Amino acid sequence: xxxxxxxxxxxxxxxxxxxxxxxxxxxxxxxxxxxxxxxxxxxxxxxxxxxxxxxxxxxxxxxxxxxxxxxxxxxxxxxxxxxxxxxxxxxxxxxxxxxxxxxxxxxxxxxxxxxxxxxxxxxxxxxxxxxxxxxxxxxxxxxxxxxxxxxxxxxxxxxxxxxxxxxxxxxxxxxxxxxxxxxxxxxxxxxxxxxxxxxxxxxxxxxxxxxxxxxxxxxxxxxxxxxxxxxxxxxxxxxxxxxxxxxxxxxxxxxxxxxxxxxxxxxxxxxxxxxxxxxxxxxxxxxxxxxxxxxxxxxxxxxxxxxxxxxxxxxxxxxxxxxxxxxxxxxxxxxxxxxxxxxxxxxxxxxxxxxxx
Numbered sequence: 607x608x609x610x611x612x613x614x615x616x617x618x619x620x621x622x623x624x625x626x627x628x629x630x631x632x633x634x635x636x637x638x639x640x641x642x643x644x645x646x647x648x649x650x651x652x653x654x655x656x657x658x659x660x661x662x663x664x665x666x667x668x669x670x671x672x673x674x675x676x677x678x679x680x681x682x683x684x685x686x687x688x689x690x691x692x693x694x695x696x697x698x699x700x701x702x703x704x705x706x707x708x709x710x711x712x713x714x715x716x717x718x719x720x721x722x723x724x725x726x727x728x729x730x731x732x733x734x735x736x737x738x739x740x741x742x743x744x745x746x747x748x749x750x751x752x753x754x755x756x757x758x759x760x761x762x763x764x765x766x767x768x769x770x771x772x773x774x775x776x777x778x779x780x781x782x783x784x785x786x787x788x789x790x791x792x793x794x795x796x797x798x799x800x801x802x803x804x805x806x807x808x809x810x811x812x813x814x815x816x817x818x819x820x821x822x823x824x825x826x827x828x829x830x831x832x833x834x835x836x837x838x839x840x841x842x843x844x845x846x847x848x849x850x851x852x853x854x855x856x857x858x859x860x861x862x863x864x865x866x867x868x869x870x871x872x873x874x875x876x877x878x879x880x881x882x883x884x885x886x887x888x889x890x891x892x893x894x895x896x897x898x899x900x901x902x903x904x905x906x907x908x909x910x911x912x913x914x915x916x917x918x919x920x921x922x923x924x925x926x927x928x929x930x931x932x933x934x935x936x937x938x939x940x941x942x943x944x945x946x947x948x949x950x951x952x953x954x955x956x957x958x959x960x961x962x963x
Contacts, residue, residue, distance in 0.1 A: 616794065616795065617792050617793065617794040618792070618793060618794075619790055619791070619792055619793075620757065620790060620791070620793050621648060621757075621787075621788060621789065621790050622757045622760050622782065622786040622787045622788065622789055622790075622791075623645075623646055623647075623648035623649045623652075623718065623787045623788070624648055624649075624652055625757050625758075625760050625761050625793050626649055626690070626716055626760050626761070626764050626780065626782070626787075627648070627649045627652035627653055627656070628652070628761070628795060629760070629761040629762075629764035629765055629795065630653075630688055630714075630716075630764055630768070631653075631656055631657070631660070632765070632795055632797070632798055633686065633764060633765050633768040633769075633798050634686050634768065634798060634802075635657075635662070635686050635687070635688055635714075635768070636662050636663060636680070636685045636686045636687060637657075637662065637663035637664075637676075637677070637680040637685050637686070637687040637688075638650070638653040638657055638662075638663065638664050638665075638687070638688055638689070638690075639663075639664075639665045639667050639672075639673040639674075639676035639677050639680070639687070639689050640653065640665075640666065640667065640673050640689050640690055640691065641666070641667050641668070641669055641670050641672070641673050641691065641695065642666075643670075643691055643692045643694075643695045644692065644720065644728045644784075645692060645718055645720055645728055645730070645784035645787045645788055646690050646691065646692050646716065646718035646787050648787070649690040649716060649718075650666065650690065654666065663680065663685075663687075669698070670689075670691055670695040670696070670698040670699055671698050671699070671702070673689045673691070673699075674689055674698075674699040674702040674703070674706075674713075674715075675702055676689075677689050677706075677713050677714075677715075678702060678705065678706050678709070678711055678713065681706070681711040681712050681713050682709070682711060682809070682810050682821050683809055683810050683811060684805035684806075684808075684809030684810075684811065686712075686714070686768055686772070687713070687714070688713075688714035688715065688716065688768075689713075689714075689715055689716070690715070690716035690717075690718065691715070691716075691717060691718075692717065692718050692719065692720050692784075693717070693719055693720045693721075693722050693726065693731070693733070693734055693737075694720075694722060694724065694725055694726065696715070696717050696734065696737060697737065697742060699715070700737075700741060700742035700743040701743055701744070702743075703715070703741065703743050703749065703777055704741070704743025704744050704745055704747055705743075705823055706777045707743070707747040707748070707749065707776065707777055707838075708745065708747065708823030708838075709821050709822065709823050710775040710776065710808075710821075710838075711775065711777065711821070712768075712771035712772040712775055712776070712777070712778070712805075713771065713777040713778070714767050714768055714771050714777075714778055714780070715749075715777065715778070715779045715780070716764070716767075716779075716780045716782070717734060717737075717738060717779055717780065717781050717782070718782045718783065718784060718786070718787040719731050719732060719733060719734045719781070719782070719783040719784060720783075720784050721733065721945040721946075722734070726945075727945070728784065729784060729945050729946045730783045730784035730785040730786075730869070730919065730945070730946060730947065731783060731784070731919055731920060731944070731945045731946075732783055732867070732868055732870075732918050732919040732920045732923070732924075733919075733920040733921075733923070733944075733945070734781065735781075735867075735896065735918075735920060735923035735924050736923045738751045738779050738781045738896065738897075739751050739896050739897045739899070739927075746835055746838075746839070747838070748776075748842050748845075748897055749776070749777050749778065749779050749897060750767075750770050750771070750774065750776055750777070750778040750779065750845060750849070750895070750897060750898075751778075751779045751781050751895065751896040751897040752766060752767055752770075752778070752779070752780050752781065752894065752895060752896070753781045753782075753867045753868045753893065753894060753895075753896050754780070754782055754786060754868065754894075755786075755853075755867075755868055755869055755870075755871040755872060755892065756786075756791060756872070757786065757789065757790070757791035757793045758791065758792075758793050758794065759894075760780070760782060760786060760793075761793055761794075761795060763780055763894075764780055765798055765799060765800065766800070767779075767780045768798075768800075769800035769801075769803075770845075770849060772802075772803040772805065773803055774841060774844070774845055775808070776841070776845070781868070781896065782868070783868055783869055783919070785869045785947065785948075786868070786869050808821075842898075845898055846898040849895060849898060850895050850898045850899070850900050850902075850903075851893075851894040851895045851900070852891065852892060852893050852894050852895070852900040852903060853871070853890075853891075853892040853894060854889065854890070854891055854892075854903075855875055855878060855889060855890040855891075855892075856878055856882060856888065856889040856890065857889035857890070857891060857907060857911075858889070859887055860887050860888055860889030860907075860911055861886075861887040861888070861911060861912045861913070861962065862886075862887070862888050862889070862911065862912065862913050862914070862915060862958060862961060862962050863888075863889045863890070863891050863907055863911045863913075863914050863915070864877070864878065864888065864889070864890045864891070864914075864915045864916075864917055864954070864958070865890075865891050865892070865893075865904070865914055865915070865916045865917070865924070865928050866890065866892055866916070866917045866918065867892055867893050867894075867896060867918070867924060868919075869919075869948060870917055870918065870919060870948035870949065871890065871892045872948070873948050873949060873950065873951045873954060874890050874892075874917055874954060875890055876951045877951045877954035877955045877958065878890050880951070880955055881955060881958055881959075886958065886959070886962055888958055888962070889911075891903075891904065891907060893924075896924070899927050899931070900931075901927070901930065901931040902931075904928060904931035904932060905931050905932065905933060905935075908931070908932040908933070908935040908936055909935065911936055912936055913936055913937050913938075913939065913961055913962070914928060914932055914936060914937070914938045914939070915938075915939045915940075915941060915957065915958065915961060916928050916938060916939070916940050916941070917940075917941050917942065917948070917949060917954065918940075918942050919942065919943055919944070919945065919946070919947075919948050920942065920944060921942065921944055922940050922942065925938070925940050939961055941953075941954070941957045
């Protein structure tokens, strides 16, 4: 049964998927188009009731392809629109995301990762880091990617996803995993904390009292496409300068810094605390924006740390970005579990001790 929309400033115990859906409604989501796939189906379930109750747009689409293209259509009118999906289904959306980026449309996509490649399984995974940050669509483009580590961050970053998508007219991904989508934690819903973005100068709302507008990605001449891409990447540079975000924990004097993103940060933090009690100088660095990636800050930390340890629930997808940021200043090691729950706290502690000797 669909949970009720939670009133702002009231802390409740809630599953991550429901928290994301609640936050999207509070953020002003006007249209939701989706197709069910575990482990994110509760988002669409919630929206099927609440959006109609609020007289907002909801469509259970015939496929993931249909859902993402419906979002593109809604966003072209300036509406706050979103879809949610998972892994192999998000793979089907890659062409549309490339088009949305080229059309500069504020698409919001919630991607709750499951095991892969291919159909994989429904267990939690972080195997879609590359899918989100590099993408599978054609051409030169970037998606803004936000990675929560708690259910509260699922709420806060859902708000932020809508804001950044409309601020920069760029598709924005909330990249969670099956663990966050299914776990329950206390969470508080504040009022939507960001200003509304004026879209009156580009949205397609009918040309009754203004000249007609066209939103399209096709540039028939190479020179025109070069000009467009240069402008697009000027925007990406602004995003990198203004929106990069991360969390640091006990890094000031750390000899070993553990890098991670998303839900594994919970166990990493506990392991760092335990190591500190034993006098080991260990810290944690967690990118919150996976794009833009906080390369500059990692590079700064590499000037004083002695070694990095990257921990992920995949085969090492963020590892390459950590290594590029460290740029050979110190060694970068890797510890993982490919699919399922993150590495256990005791296992992380053992790996830290093995490296810090």
